[in-house]
Amino acid sequence: MDKLAFGFWGVYFGTAALMLAGSALAFTRSLHRISLNAGLSATVSSFFVVAFLGGLPIDDESRLARVLAHIAMLVSGFLAYLLLSILGLLDSRKTRLQTRLALTVLVLGVMAAGWLLPPVLSLVLGLGFAGTLGAVALVVSLRSVYRGDRLAWTAVLGVFFMLVAMLGLGWIALGRGQEPWPVHAVSALAGTAYLVTMAAALWTRYSYLIELHQVMAMGPSYDPVTRMRSHTETGQMVGDIFRRRREGPAGPDAARAANADKGGGARAAVNARPAPHRSGPQVGVMVVSIGNLYALERLHGMAAVNHALFVCAGRLRRAVPAYVEMGRFSGDGFVLLLRDCNDSGQLIRLAHQVEARLSKSVVLNTSLDAARRESEQTRWQAEIGVGVLLVSDPAARASSVLAACKAMSRTAMSYPSRVAWLDQASGEAVELPVLQAA
Numbered sequence: 511m512d513k514l515a516f517g518f519w520g521v522y523f524g525t526a527a528l529m530l531a532g533s534a535l536a537f538t539r540s541l542h543r544i545s546l547n548a549g550l551s552a553t554v555s556s557f558f559v560v561a562f563l564g565g566l567p568i569d570d571e572s573r574l575a576r577v578l579a580h581i582a583m584l585v586s587g588f589l590a591y592l593l594l595s596i597l598g599l600l601d602s603r604k605t606r607l608q609t610r611l612a613l614t615v616l617v618l619g620v621m622a623a624g625w626l627l628p629p630v631l632s633l634v635l636g637l638g639f640a641g642t643l644g645a646v647a648l649v650v651s652l653r654s655v656y657r658g659d660r661l662a663w664t665a666v667l668g669v670f671f672m673l674v675a676m677l678g679l680g681w682i683a684l685g686r687g688q689e690p691w692p693v694h695a696v697s698a699l700a701g702t703a704y705l706v707t708m709a710a711a712l713w714t715r716y717s718y719l720i721e722l723h724q725v726m727a728m729g730p731s732y733d734p735v736t737r738m739r740s741h742t743e744t745g746q747m748v749g750d751i752f753r754r755r756r757e758g759p760a761g762p763d764a765a766r767a768a769n770a771d772k773g774g775g776a777r778a779a780v781n782a783r784p785a786p787h788r789s790g791p792q793v794g795v796m797v798v799s800i801g802n803l804y805a806l807e808r809l810h811g812m813a814a815v816n817h818a819l820f821v822c823a824g825r826l827r828r829a830v831p832a833y834v835e836m837g838r839f840s841g842d843g844f845v846l847l848l849r850d851c852n853d854s855g856q857l858i859r860l861a862h863q864v865e866a867r868l869s870k871s872v873v874l875n876t877s878l879d880a881a882r883r884e885s886e887q888t889r890w891q892a893e894i895g896v897g898v899l900l901v902s903d904p905a906a907r908a909s910s911v912l913a914a915c916k917a918m919s920r921t922a923m924s925y926p927s928r929v930a931w932l933d934q935a936s937g938e939a940v941e942l943p944v945l946q947a948a
Contacts, residue, residue, distance in 0.1 A: 515694030526552045562679040575629035579636030586640035587617040637680040644673045668707035674700035744837025752908040793901045794851030797915035799843040801893035810876040829867040895923035
């Protein structure tokens with residue numbers, strides 16, 4: 511092997527060692543599943559590389575070809591299972607068992623078929639099987655991208671680099687000693703990129719579980735339970751918005767009045783006129799209430815409630831545009847404000863989007879014990895009510911507006927659309943059905 515090839519593969523094995531060290535750190539934090547996935551991914555991938563680079567103590571070329579064929583099939587099956595786990599497609603125990611059984615039967619079947627072929631063709635079959643599983647994994651990852659999974663693009667890159675590395679290692683194994691050094695370079699860099707992308711995906715899941723454990727343990731007093739403004743900060747934000755609307759910008763007439771006070775002359779005081787009444791821009795206010803948190807607490811404890819709030823807040827952040835102000839409101843809701851909202855249709859559409867996103871079911875953890883967390887879960891769907899109000903009166907008080915929106919959000923839980931609006935004519939809350947596209 512060329513010295514340059516040794517250098518590239520040294521980078522790969524150094525990255526694998528760092529990944530193993532990270533998995534050990536995760537294990538000390540009691541995140542056994544994440545650390546096991548990271549450690550096995552680095553170990554299995556490194557074993558695959560060592561075997562295809564000729565590191566196995568087997569002199570017989572025919573026997574080595576069959577062993578490499580089996581390694582390609584087993585490793586590709588394991589990495590496919592790991593990818594599905596990272597994408598969250600194996601959360602159900604039944605799905606995990608079915609996937610394990612299907613992959614086991616498939617791998618064993620292909621291994622049995624390989625024994626019917628000569629050793630070299632068996633190796634080609636193993637590499638073809640690995641490439642096929644990689645292509646299937648790539649399609650699954652792209653589907654997850656379409657569904658909006660935040661880890662899906664990382665998975666797509668990881669599978670692509672894995673396929674490139676497997677292709678290069680297959681070339682090295684089939685043309686032992688005759689491959690040019692750039693093949694080693696491309697394969698090593700692709701393998702390193704695969705480890706980096708998988709480590710990034712596992713780190714995302716790892717950091718999420720750390721934060722989730724803190725949230726479930728400490729509850730609403732811990733800010734990351736929603737990663738939003740605290741109750742106090744939300745009150746200050748709402749109060750500032752409404753106070754600025756009441757004060758309004760100082761116009762030319764107000765400036766002349768100020769000059770009159772400074773001059774103190776009778777003529778200036780006569781010329782100074784009171785500033786006209788200014789309504790200012792309208793403020794869109796939306797209160798989102800979750801009606802079944804109390805029942806969830808009674809059935810499964812406060813940890814499940816904290817998990818539910820954590821999930822709902824995350825979905826809410828992804829559902830609203832960046833210019834919308836958000837914060838916690840009471841113990842079971844959120845408040846959203848649009849500073850310059852002169853389009854009621856925009857506010858109504860946003861309300862329906864929020865309701866649709868937060869009403870999706872989710873699997874909640876009910877135990878703080880990491881060892882029992884996967885076995886003690888419950889599927890839960892939030893009962894959402896959204897109260898919407900467009901405030902145009904500059905003298906409106908924040909407390910009364912929020913109280914009205916909160917009451918409407920409670921009333922909205924009895925409506926099919928789950929969204930309520932204050933009818934100015936009757937002064938009562940009315941349902942806002944989903945707007946039909948023109």
